Amino acid sequence: MAIDKEKVLFLMMAMTVPWHSERHYFYDSVTEMFFYSKPLGKGKLALYNFYEFPLSEREYADIAVRLELIDDDFYEITEIPRVNTQEKIDIQLNFLSHFEGVFQLKNLITAVKNQKDDYKMVLDTLLSKNDNTELMALYWNDFKLKTVITYASAFSKKTGLNISGI
Numbered sequence: 001m002a003i004d005k006e007k008v009l010f011l012m013m014a015m016t017v018p019w020h021s022e023r024h025y026f027y028d029s030v031t032e033m034f035f036y037s038k039p040l041g042k043g044k045l046a047l048y049n050f051y052e053f054p055l056s057e058r059e060y061a062d063i064a065v066r067l068e069l070i071d072d073d074f075y076e077i078t079e080i081p082r083v084n085t086q087e088k089i090d091i092q093l094n095f096l097s098h099f100e101g102v103f104q105l106k107n108l109i110t111a112v113k114n115q116k117d118d119y120k121m122v123l124d125t126l127l128s129k130n131d132n133t134e135l136m137a138l139y140w141n142d143f144k145l146k147t148v149i150t151y152a153s154a155f156s157k158k159t160g161l162n163i164s165g166i
Contacts, residue, residue, distance in 0.1 A: 005145075010034055010050055012148040014080040016088065018117040028063060029076035035063065083151060085117045092123050095143050103132055 014025030014036070025036045034050040047055045047063055055063060063077070070077050083091070092112040099105060108126060115122045121144075127137035 007034060007050065008145060008148060011080060011152055012144060015083050015148060015151060016119065016121060017082055018119060019082060019084060020117060021119075025080040026067070026070075027078050027080060028066075029078070030066075031059070031063075033059075034080075037067070081151075085115055088121050089113060089115045091144075091147050092121055095123070095140060099136065102136065104130075 011034070014034075017023060017025065022039050023036050025034070027034055035055065036048055038046045038048065040046050045064065045067075047060055047067075049055055049059075054060075066077050070079065089112055092115065093109065096105065096109055096112065102108075108123070111122050111126055123140055127133045127140055
């Protein structure tokens with residue numbers, strides 16, 4: 001299955017979720033659906049599709065059973081891998097290394113080096129708040145998409161997704 005840009009953005013978001021998050025993001029090769037789980041307490045689990053709608057009762061019943069057996073490749077559900085905080089820092093520093101002499105580059109580098117285990121990369125926030133970095137923000141978004149495609153190559157081979165066409 002080929003994957004569209006909207007789903008790559010979902011994949012990028014899923015890959016950058018903090019390690020401490022209780023949410024887990026998956027791809028189901030049987031239904032060709034991205035979804036995520038969210039614990040509700042007392043062993044209950046909510047499942048939402050790519051569009052953030054709860055799964056139907058039929059979908060929930062099917063996926064919940066297969067999700068319990070996720071380690072068995074037969075059930076064809078794969079958890080989307082997450083990048084850790086150091087990888088987020090490395091990705092952002094790699095991006096910034098292409099912009100020598102840019103206004104406030106030292107401040108951006110310092111902020112990146114102080115990246116926390118957060119839902120976003122620090123450059124997402126910093127570049128969107130500053131009018132002087134609008135052009136840089138466009139390059140950043142393109143760079144992130146290409147980076148996600150690179151990071152997701154092993155994931156795409158395991159699931160049969162074609163991410164390279166983006």
